[in-house]
Amino acid sequence: MSGSIKWLLLTIIVLATVVGCNPREVVVTLSPDEIQERIAPHFPLKKSWLIVHVVLSDPKIFLPEGADHIGINMLVEINVPLLKPITGYLLATAVPRYDPGTKAFYLDQASVTRLELPGLIPELEGKARSAIESTARQELAKHPIYELKGRNLKEVTAAFALQKVQVRDGKLQATFALPI
Numbered sequence: 665m666s667g668s669i670k671w672l673l674l675t676i677i678v679l680a681t682v683v684g685c686n687p688r689e690v691v692v693t694l695s696p697d698e699i700q701e702r703i704a705p706h707f708p709l710k711k712s713w714l715i716v717h718v719v720l721s722d723p724k725i726f727l728p729e730g731a732d733h734i735g736i737n738m739l740v741e742i743n744v745p746l747l748k749p750i751t752g753y754l755l756a757t758a759v760p761r762y763d764p765g766t767k768a769f770y771l772d773q774a775s776v777t778r779l780e781l782p783g784l785i786p787e788l789e790g791k792a793r794s795a796i797e798s799t800a801r802q803e804l805a806k807h808p809i810y811e812l813k814g815r816n817l818k819e820v821t822a823a824f825a826l827q828k829v830q831v832r833d834g835k836l837q838a839t840f841a842l843p844i
């Protein structure tokens with residue numbers, strides 16, 4: 665380990681001890697607005713499967729207290745040939761995943777927890793739900809919601825092992841273990 669890294673780690677330990685934190689941990693905190701800001705530019709999400717065309721738009725992020733996942737409310741539009749477009753609402757949840765290679769958080773394992781599509785014929789409900797969930801899962805996993813770019817001391821040191829992710833006080837908190 666180089667001398668400058670040792671001094672940086674020593675400084676972090678001293679600072680963490682002074683402010684009463686666990687000196688072996690770094691916590692990165694994200695508000696719903698910060699996550700929203702990163703996700704919104706990638707919408708609308710569009711995907712087609714056979715005859716079903718799906719458009720997801722207007723994402724609204726929320727963080728359920730004490731959970732380890734992120735909630736996303738979205739508008740959904742289903743287009744099927746010979747039928748008028750059907751619009752409604754969707755609630756999806758996704759698990760934040762940290763990729764140490766890119767030093768970024770992504771939304772993984774997106775699943776539809778509530779789907780409201782008034783006017784959708786029952787025969788198409790299963791296919792529509794499948795297409796919507798697949799669209800959300802594939803597209804949300806592509807774009808990082810946060811990247812550790814070394815903008816501050818926490819980001820410089822946090823590129824180590826992720827211990828846990830949880831929602832606390834309306835914010836997403838990721839706790840990393842320092843290699844000390």
